[in-house]
Amino acid sequence: MEEQSAQERPVEKHSESIHQHQKPCPPPPPRSRRWLIRGLVVLLLISVVFNLGFFAWYQEYFTIGGGPAEQFETGDQFAKEKIAIISITGTIMPPFTERILRSIKRAHEDDQVKGILLEIDSPGGLVADSHQIYHRLVELRKTKPIVVYMKRMAASGGYYVAMGAGEEGVIFAEPTTWTGSLGVIIPRFDLSGLAEKVGVVSDPLKTGEFKDALNPFRNLTDRERAIWDHILDESYQRFLNVITDNRKDLDYDQVKKLATGQIYPATDAKQNGLIDEIGYQEDALARLQEITGLNKVCVIRYSHPRSLADVLLGSAEASHIENRKQALLDSTVPRAMYFASWMGEMPGWQ
Known part of the structure; x- marks a missing residue:
């Protein structure tokens, strides 16, 4: 017993020595300090x-007239006569519609601008916004020729605004451009089966039969479907007439035959009379310079102050996030659209 206790004593002393050398853990910061840091x-x-918001506001406030700024693109930087590039990119919807309209207004009021290159890379968008842009382009082309240059895509509402160039305008598309998708769509989600499974009953309080159509x-009831079919057809007929009025080699019946919602690659679009030439930006600019008769010209591009969403995320990302967030919330709001629905994504609405 004495030998065993003697053997255990050094271990106990070693353990006591370790505890003596260990430093105690510091106490956690008081709760008030943690809340202060947060x-x-x-x-x-x-x-x-x-x-960031003030920075974006500052840029917009000090841009002349709240309109777009000019950026040199190509040509003779010191030439007085200008060709202005008006770019329509992404989904045609607010707030981008207003930017496009301001660019058109700036080009219309600038006497040094002798021609317009309408650059389109869009799957389409809202019916009203597409028509607003088209209407302003019709006014602009009365004094200044417009040549259209389609990039990756100019579908549905993207093609609708291209009609702003008129019968005398020339439409260029790149060899890989997709265009067409002529038609109208009203996005609608049918969750009736899901609602039945989970026991959800829709019982809105409304003042009219069609208020929650x-x-x-x-x-949808048969009466509701008939009403929306009429609304769709009204926008569809306007689309057909706009194309008929602005494509000199196409009559109404030919346009209607093409307006199935089908997408057309550039070669098919040219064969069907939807575009005039296959080429690139330099080809479109050369044709526009030929039309205007200018030897020396400064090609400028209109740019706009970046919004807070642009600064934080970039226009495309901000739009994409807002689209997903608003899609279900706006599912009961009727929005007629000239939009390429084959893309699988519907634009958000404002």
């Missing part, structure tokens, strides 16, 4: 957001 971080984030939690 509050400062939140204030810092808010400050960053506000400063696009309710996603029930099927």
Whole structure:
């Protein structure tokens, strides 16, 4: 027993020595201090957001007339006569519609601008917005020739605005451009089957029979479908007439035959009379310079102050996130669209 206790004593002393050399853990910061740190971080984030917002506002405020700025693209930088590039990119919808309209207005008022290159890379968008742009282009072409240059895509509403060039305008498309998709769509979600499974009953309080005609939690009645078919047909007929009025080699019946919602690659679009030439930006600019008769010309592009969404995420990403967030919320709101639905994504609405 004495030998065993003697052997254990050094171990006990060694253990006591280890405990003596270990430093105690510091006490956690008081709760009030942790909340102070979190509050400062939140204030810092808010400050960053506000400063970015003020920066975007500052740029927009000090742009002449709130309109677009000019950026040199190509040609003779010191030439007085100009060709202006008006770009229509992405989904045609607010707030981008207003930017396009401001560019058209700027080109219309600038006497040094002798011609317009309408650059389109869009799957389409809202019916009203597409027609607003088309209407302003019709006014612009009365004094200045317009040549259209289609990039990756000019479908549905993207093709609709291209008609702003008129019968005398020339439409170029790249060899890989997709165009067409002529038609109208009203997005609608049918969740009636899901609602039945989970026991959801839609019972809106409304003042008229058709006030909730696009309710996603029930099927459309025959009367409701007839009304929306009429609305769709009205926009569809306008689309057909706009193309007929502005494509000199196509009559109404030919346009209607093409307007099935089908997409056309550039070669097929040219064969069917939807475009005039297959080429690139330099080809479109050369034709426009030939039309205007200018030897020396400064080609400029209109640019716009970046919004807060542009600064934080970039236009495309901000739009894409907003689209997904708003899609279900807006599913009961009727929005007629000239849009290429084959893309699988519907644009968000404002």
